[in-house]
Amino acid sequence: MSENTLQSFNISRFQEDILDWYEKNKRDLPWRQDQDPYKVWVSEIMLQQTKVDTVIPYFYKFMDKYPTVYDLAEADEQDVLKTWEGLGYYSRARNLQSAVREVVEKYDGVVPNNPEELGSLKGVGSYTRGAILSIAYNQPEPAVDGNFMRVFSRILKVEEDISKAKVKKLFEDYMYEIISKEDPSSFNQAIMDLGATICTPKSPMCMFCPVQEHCRAYAEGIEEELPIKSKKKKQKVKRYVALLVRNEKGQVIIEQRPESGLLANLWQFPMVPVDNLELLHVENWVRKEYGVEIDLDEKRGNVKHVFSHLKWNLDVYAASTKQDVLENDRLRFVTIEELDEYPFPVSHQKMMDLLK
């Protein structure tokens, strides 16, 4: 990105073309029914690293249960996680609730409309802050994310690595100049829609692009080469023996995960890390770690699950115990029906199919 990146770029014509296209082509999305900053906020958090089609049903369910900041602030965290179940990145839900509680306590339930207070809220980074300020409060603030950088790396022919924090900052600096001052809300949403429907990662539909004549990458035929993004390394595999332990009442043991880290505070079936062939040690490990005496039964199956940074390989075994009381307070005996009441990660929902 050089000093003349914006030279010969016709900002006002660009704004006109993109806003005109948006007016005719904007997607009808549930969070676009009004400009309620709380709804904008919830939608933006859900949309982080997550596709629109995946988010829509979750957004409806969430708004049905927590229509206002007060409803979310008062809710039980486990209930919020249950509503978020399957959406992933669960810290988003926990941070959102924590931030909403702060809004209720410090700001009388009104989502702040300035960068300082808004940006200090848990889970609100530069992107979400800009999205709320522009979409809900119509302020000319940039909302730069991966989608945004893809679109503008092509339009402005930016050939630097967009995974670098420095490059994102540069995009934000440029956006202060490029964003429409008359209608920043529509401008940012127009870029989002363009990135989602026309300026896609692969095979962008430049023939239908409303700003094709502004696009330097298209002019040079290099739109498919941009953006430049450094490779991320592949996931490490972690193996576990996961246990479906039942007692004589037919109850099964579940365990609440630690309150920080991966899948924080969600529930799962007990998992024993196995580096090699330690199957014989599983019963000992469970006795020492959980204080539960079990008898290992047959293997029920295997579950593989991929996260962004690691892979789980779970060998699922049935087991039995004579106990029906547990010392460890993060462990619990529940019936099959009661499993529905707890938030589980998708990997352990797969395990439930092996239970019957």
Added chain:
DNA sequence: AACACGGGGGA
């Protein structure tokens, strides 16, 4: 600046 943090979908 690098890494932790989920899940689904498309090619």
Added chain:
DNA sequence: TCCCCAGTGTT
């Protein structure tokens, strides 16, 4: 399989 995606917090 690999890559993509409306990012933020921690170290």
